Each structure stands twice: as C-alpha cells, then as structure tokens.
Amino acid sequence: MITSGSIGNVHADYKCLIHLDRLSITFKLWSGSIFQDIRNPGFIPQEQIFNEIIIIHDTSPGLGAYYHSYRVYYKGILVGKLHAATKLKKNELQFDFAKEVFYSFHSAYWHEVYNALEANLGILYNNLRYVEIAVDTNKDLVGQFGLLYQNTVNNNLRSGDRYKLRSSTMVHVMNNGCSFVIAGTENEIAIYNKSSHAENFIQEYFANNGLANCNVHRIESRLTWNYIRYLRNKKGLDINVETLLDQGKLANIFKISTINKITFKDTSISTIDHNRNKQFQSISIIDELNIDTVDIAILNQEIIHVP
Numbered sequence: 001m002i003t004s005g006s007i008g009n010v011h012a013d014y015k016c017l018i019h020l021d022r023l024s025i026t027f028k029l030w031s032g033s034i035f036q037d038i039r040n041p042g043f044i045p046q047e048q049i050f051n052e053i054i055i056i057h058d059t060s061p062g063l064g065a066y067y068h069s070y071r072v073y074y075k076g077i078l079v080g081k082l083h084a085a086t087k088l089k090k091n092e093l094q095f096d097f098a099k100e101v102f103y104s105f106h107s108a109y110w111h112e113v114y115n116a117l118e119a120n121l122g123i124l125y126n127n128l129r130y131v132e133i134a135v136d137t138n139k140d141l142v143g144q145f146g147l148l149y150q151n152t153v154n155n156n157l158r159s160g161d162r163y164k165l166r167s168s169t170m171v172h173v174m175n176n177g178c179s180f181v182i183a184g185t186e187n188e189i190a191i192y193n194k195s196s197h198a199e200n201f202i203q204e205y206f207a208n209n210g211l212a213n214c215n216v217h218r219i220e221s222r223l224t225w226n227y228i229r230y231l232r233n234k235k236g237l238d239i240n241v242e243t244l245l246d247q248g249k250l251a252n253i254f255k256i257s258t259i260n261k262i263t264f265k266d267t268s269i270s271t272i273d274h275n276r277n278k279q280f281q282s283i284s285i286i287d288e289l290n291i292d293t294v295d296i297a298i299l300n301q302e303i304i305h306v307p
Contacts, residue, residue: 014139016289017209018251020102020244021220022132023110027123029091034122037093039067039085050120055082066094072117079113093123103205111245125241128228133254134220136206137289141191141217144285146177148264163264164280182261186227189261191285194218219286221257231256237296248294255286255293262286 029037038044041059048055048070055070058081062068067085071078072095079101083094095117101110117123149171151160165171170183179192194202195216206216231237231253243249265280273279 014137014288015210016135016137016139016291017206017211018133018135018247018254018291019107020110020132020250021134022099022130022222023097023102023128023244024130025095025097025114025241026126026129027093027095027117027121028126029093030122030124032122034120035084035093037084037091041068044068052116053120063094063096074113074116082117092126094129099199100201103201107247108245111241114241127225128239128241128244129225131223131228131244132220133223133250133257134218135254135286135289135291136194136211136216136218138211138214138216139285139288140215141219141285142179142193145180145191145262148283148285149173149180152264162268163266163283165264166260169261184227184261186224186230187257188222189219189258190222191219191262192217219258219262221254223253223257227257236298238298239296243296246294248292249296251291252293252296255291258286259284 029035034050035048035055041057044057046057048057052075054073054076056073058069058071060069062085063081063083065087066083067087068083070082070084072080072082078098080095080097083096086092097110097113101113118125148163149155149165150158152158152163152165153161154165154167154169155171172181172183174181174192178196179190182189182191193215195206195214198206198216206212228239231239235256237253237256239253243253262284264283266283267280269281270278
C-alpha cells in the first residue's frame with residue numbers, strides 16, 4: 001500500500017493528515033452514453049464489461065431514490081457501487097466510492113477511478129452529492145473538546161461557565177463522552193478516537209504516514225450537496241471534483257465548514273474593539289495543527305448563482 005506524504009508538523013508531538021474519507025458523485029446519462037439505464041430487472045445482464053470497468057448487478061434493494069445497484073470493479077478491484085434507474089425518472093446515476101479507495105495505492109487513485117467511469121461508461125459529471133473530509137492526528141481532540149465543552153455555557157450539564165460556543169451550535173455527546181457529533185442539517189462534524197475502531201487497511205494507512213503506535217483522533221466534516229451548493233452560490237467558491245484533488249483546497253473547505261462549530265470563546269480573556277464592543281479570545285481544537293490552505297478559485301460572476 002502506497003500513500004502520499006501529506007503529514008503536517010507543528011509541535012514535535014502533533015502530526016496531522018487530511019484526506020477524503022467518503023465521496024458520492026452523481027452523473028448524467030445522455031444520448032452518447034454507453035451504459036444503458038434498464039428499469040426492468042429481468043432484462044439486466046448479470047455482468048457488463050466496459051473496457052477497464054466491470055459492473056455486476058446487485059440484486060439487493062436499490063438505494064433511496066434508485067431501483068438498481070451494481071458493484072463496480074476497476075481493473076479487477078472493487079471500487080464502489082453504482083445506483084441507476086431513479087424513481088423520479090431522471091437520467092441520473094449515483095456512484096458511491098468504496099472506502100478502501102481513499103486509503104490505497106496513491107492519493108489520486110479515486111480520481112483515476114472517476115475518470116475511468118466517465119470515459120468507459122460515457123457518462124457526464126453532475127454534482128458532488130456527499131463528501132466527508134477527515135483530519136487524523138495524534139493530538140487528543142476528544143479530550144480537549146470535552147474539557148472545553150464541560151466548561152461551556154451552552155452545556156446545561158456544565159461544571160463551569162468560562163467558554164461559549166456559537167449560540168446555534170448543537171453538540172451531541174456520544175458513547176459516554178468518548179465522541180462528539182456537532183449537528184447540522186447539511187453540514188455535520190464528528191470528533192472521535194479513530195484507532196479504537198479503524199479497519200486494518202486504515203491502521204496500515206496510519207502506519208505508512210507516521211501515525212503508528214499512537215491513538216489517532218479524527219475530526220471529520222460531513223458535507224451534503226446543499227452545503228456545497230451554498231459554498232458555491234453564496235461564497236463563490238468553485239468546488240468540483242478537481243478541487244478535491246488539491247490538498248490545500250481540501251483543507252480550506254474543511255476549515256470553512258468547521259470553524260463556526262468548533263470555535264470556543266474564552267470569556268476570561270477579552271479586549272475592546274474600536275466600537276467599544278467586548279471581544280473574547282477564540283480557541284479551537286485544531287489551532288495547533290498545521291492544516292495549510294490555499295485560495296479556491298472564484299466562480300465566474302454570470303454563473304455564480306446557478307444551482
């Protein structure tokens with residue numbers, strides 16, 4: 001298993017690794033598509049071959065708005081599931097990458113699979129349906145977040161009132177305080193110990209990237225298409241498949257999507273701004289991690305509000 005070197009070091013004890021953990025993309029069928037959307041299961045071949053892509057009809061019930069599912073193999077390796085024949089009668093497909101794709105071979109392997117799907121099935125990119133961006137580190141994120149939240153006025157079971165979260169922030173304490181989920185309709189954040197239930201291929205990934213023999217904590221941002229569309233339309237950020245290839249842009253999306261939900265205000269330390277308003281010092285559990293960012297390209301103004 002080969003991995004890319006995307007470890008950041010700030011303190012001798014802290015390392016961090018940012019990467020995709022889950023990805024779901026929708027495609028459009030068109031008149032030139034080689035793959036055919038067959039609705040009647042009696043006419044669906046068990047196996048279909050499209051050059052490097054082989055799809056096997058999965059007879060289990062389809063996902064959500066889809067009738068049929070297919071296991072997808074790229075060069076003989078299972079890389080995900082394809083869902084077709086939408087119940088809403090749209091010429092649309094959904095592809096869910098297998099989790100192993102993001103931890104194997106090289107960091108852009110998932111994009112190689114994406115290109116093969118487009119080229120061999122003759123389908124067109126539509127949108128990013130769901131994205132999970134993960135930051136793995138040997139810093140005790142769970143412990144620090146728990147300590148801050150224990151002394152936060154937003155918490156009715158608090159032991160102190162020193163810190164404040166954004167008033168609309170809703171924190172779910174999971175597994176007796178072993179993990180936290182910060183709720184959001186279209187953007188959810190999870191903080192937990194990844195080492196305690198990581199699959200073997202993820203443990204190997206950690207070992208290859210300098211996170212062996214330690215507890216790896218993870219903070220992940222779970223983004224739906226509606227949130228990505230918000231970033232595109234309201235903030236003018238050009239987020240597409242190619243954007244996710246860039247480590248800096250991926251980190252920037254992560255920071256934008258998490259900053260308001262994981263930033264605490266320390267009410268014991270304050271200053272007065274030029275309008276005579278009290279400003280409190282901000283604290284975040286990722287402050288000591290080197291999550292480098294670069295600017296995301298701004299969309300053309302004439303298409304910025306196109307959904």
